[in-house]
Amino acid sequence: MDYDRRRFIQIAGLTTAVGITGSQNADSANETESTESHAVAQKAAGGGPQWAMVVNLKKCRKDKGCKACSMACNQTHNIPSTENPRHEIKWIWTEPYEETFPSQENHFAPDSLQHKQIPVLCNHCENPPCVRVCPTKATWKREDGIVMMDWHRCIGCRYCIAACPYGSRSFNWEDPRNSLKSITPDFPTRTKGVVEKCTFCEEKVAKGEKPACVSACPEGALVFGNLNDPNSEVRQLLRNNFSIRRKPGLGTQPKIYYLV
Amino acid sequence: MHDANKIIPGIVLFLLVISFPIWYNVASGQDAAPPILEKPVNATKCVEDVEYMRVSHMQLLDSWRNEVVRNGNRIYVSNTDGTHHEMSLTKTCLGCHESREKFCTRCHDYMAVQPYCWECHVDPTEIQ
Numbered sequence: 001m002d003y004d005r006r007r008f009i010q011i012a013g014l015t016t017a018v019g020i021t022g023s024q025n026a027d028s029a030n031e032t033e034s035t036e037s038h039a040v041a042q043k044a045a046g047g048g049p050q051w052a053m054v055v056n057l058k059k060c061r062k063d064k065g066c067k068a069c070s071m072a073c074n075q076t077h078n079i080p081s082t083e084n085p086r087h088e089i090k091w092i093w094t095e096p097y098e099e100t101f102p103s104q105e106n107h108f109a110p111d112s113l114q115h116k117q118i119p120v121l122c123n124h125c126e127n128p129p130c131v132r133v134c135p136t137k138a139t140w141k142r143e144d145g146i147v148m149m150d151w152h153r154c155i156g157c158r159y160c161i162a163a164c165p166y167g168s169r170s171f172n173w174e175d176p177r178n179s180l181k182s183i184t185p186d187f188p189t190r191t192k193g194v195v196e197k198c199t200f201c202e203e204k205v206a207k208g209e210k211p212a213c214v215s216a217c218p219e220g221a222l223v224f225g226n227l228n229d230p231n232s233e234v235r236q237l238l239r240n241n242f243s244i245r246r247k248p249g250l251g252t253q254p255k256i257y258y259l260v
Numbered sequence: 261m262h263d264a265n266k267i268i269p270g271i272v273l274f275l276l277v278i279s280f281p282i283w284y285n286v287a288s289g290q291d292a293a294p295p296i297l298e299k300p301v302n303a304t305k306c307v308e309d310v311e312y313m314r315v316s317h318m319q320l321l322d323s324w325r326n327e328v329v330r331n332g333n334r335i336y337v338s339n340t341d342g343t344h345h346e347m348s349l350t351k352t353c354l355g356c357h358e359s360r361e362k363f364c365t366r367c368h369d370y371m372a373v374q375p376y377c378w379e380c381h382v383d384p385t386e387i388q
Contacts, residue, residue, distance in 0.1 A: 148329070190380055
């Protein structure tokens with residue numbers, strides 16, 4: 001075959017052109033796919049509520065010794081009180097401002113925030129690290145965004161405790177019934193060797209009620225609601241106020257928002 | 261057979277020893293009577309019929325726990341009569357069966373099974 005220089009360049013050019021259009025087509029196909037999967041995600045998220053909480057620190061009186069939220073939680077969920085701080089079980093508790101928001105460290109922060117006791121609980125992350133590491137799927141993220149626990153299935157390996165960047169998980173080193181002063185029969189206790197944490201009172205949410213801590217707060221500093229509803233109280237608060245979240249740089253996307 | 265005078269008495273003795281529990285029970289007159297269970301006073305029927313509950317209550321409770329904890333469904337519709345019940349060990353089961361001790365535990369002891377439901381779930385009559 002006679003294959004001169006001119007013919008070679010023609011074929012090479014044609015092949016390149018075909019190659020480029022082909023890959024462009026593939027790119028646009030990928031793009032459509034990713035838009036579609038985003039739409040699917042949005043639809044899944046939009047199909048039902050996404051529960052979240054707003055903590056209004058301007059109203060919270062934790063630093064004045066108010067313990068209404070944690071006491072209500074402890075009683076509702078049969079959380080034992082132990083004298084050994086290493087065996088402590090915590091669902092909602094307090095941390096000083098500096099430890100709650102380490103990235104917001106500021107020697108000249110307002111007096112109202114400096115050393116203030118901040119109520120903290122499970123952040124019910126959109127991207128929960130505890131769920132990724134659980135080997136038995138004893139903890140998982142529900143469609144409504146609640147990071148739930150199945151205590152029947154927990155084997156007590158404590159990977160989730162290591163994974164959680166917020167210290168929201170506690171391990172039962174001893175039988176909690178030994179240190180419970182009174183038991184609420186409606187909610188089970190846990191047993192020695194399982195991990196536990198805040199479940200956003202999913203048993204109350206299922207009945208259309210608010211979480212125990214939200215109902216108990218005398219100042220209305222805790223607001224619970226649906227992020228998918230643009231008219232919900234949480235969305236209005238977030239729209240009209242500046243809010244911060246704990247350790248946002250980790251990419252866990254916490255769903256507890258703090259108004260400072 | 262060599263040493264038949266030792267082997268045969270040996271076998272007889274062995275059989276007597278391993279069958280000891282059987283003839284001891286026969287001799288003592290204590291037959292293994294099924295436990296006497298106290299039935300609920302204020303209810304006449306369970307969520308399903310008695311035969312099903314007797315054989316399969318553990319599978320039913322297992323499906324209840326998965327439905328409630330993992331799927332968030334809390335209402336059980338009876339296959340026997342279509343009635344609705346909350347899937348709750350403490351509220352529904354113990355709501356009718358007043359005494360766990362005289363119902364659950366008696367039979368579980370007889371069957372030599374040790375379910376650990378009550379290590380976490382609460383028997384309201386046991387709270388001080």
